Amino acid sequence: MSTGPALRKVGSHTSIHDAALNHALNLNDDLQDAIAENQMDEAMDISAQIIDIWENRIIEHANSEEESLYKEMSAHSEELAKRVIELTREHDILRVLLAQIKEVLQKEGKVTDEAVRKFDTLIIVDEVHNDYEMEALELFHK
Numbered sequence: 001m002s003t004g005p006a007l008r009k010v011g012s013h014t015s016i017h018d019a020a021l022n023h024a025l026n027l028n029d030d031l032q033d034a035i036a037e038n039q040m041d042e043a044m045d046i047s048a049q050i051i052d053i054w055e056n057r058i059i060e061h062a063n064s065e066e067e068s069l070y071k072e073m074s075a076h077s078e079e080l081a082k083r084v085i086e087l088t089r090e091h092d093i094l095r096v097l098l099a100q101i102k103e104v105l106q107k108e109g110k111v112t113d114e115a116v117r118k119f120d121t122l123i124i125v126d127e128v129h130n131d132y133e134m135e136a137l138e139l140f141h142k
């Protein structure tokens with residue numbers, strides 16, 4: 001996972017966000033298609049792939065930020081220190097949603113409407129988060 005310089009630049013950081021989010025978005029579409037065709041085993045396989053992206057790319061990315069970039073931003077100004085608290089809370093919301101999805105899949109043994117709704121919610125929360133994070137990164141460079 002990229003750390004350091006790539007996270008400090010708006011361009012490369014945005015590319016990291018967009019690549020992972022587009023991948024998740026495409027898989028959410030595939031998931032809805034599989035469910036519409038009543039391919040429930042296929043839907044479980046796709047869900048596992050979606051979870052893998054969230055855990056191993058997007059949450060890993062968030063962990064890297066909290067360990068490096070966010071510390072530097074917090075030290076930069078009071079305004080950014082406040083934003084880092086908000087951004088970290090948004091990471092936590094992603095972590096909570098992901099845990100809820102895994103729990104419902106495990107409990108029900110199939111992809112439920114609730115899981116589908118939360119896969120979509122992850123995308124929306126992350127889009128809002130990424131915009132706010134890039135605004136913060138621009139303040140960091142001012």
Ligand SMILES: [Fe+2]
Nearest residue numbers: 062065129133
């Ligand atoms: Fe983030």
Ligand SMILES: [Fe+2]
Nearest residue numbers: 017061065133
């Ligand atoms: Fe980020």
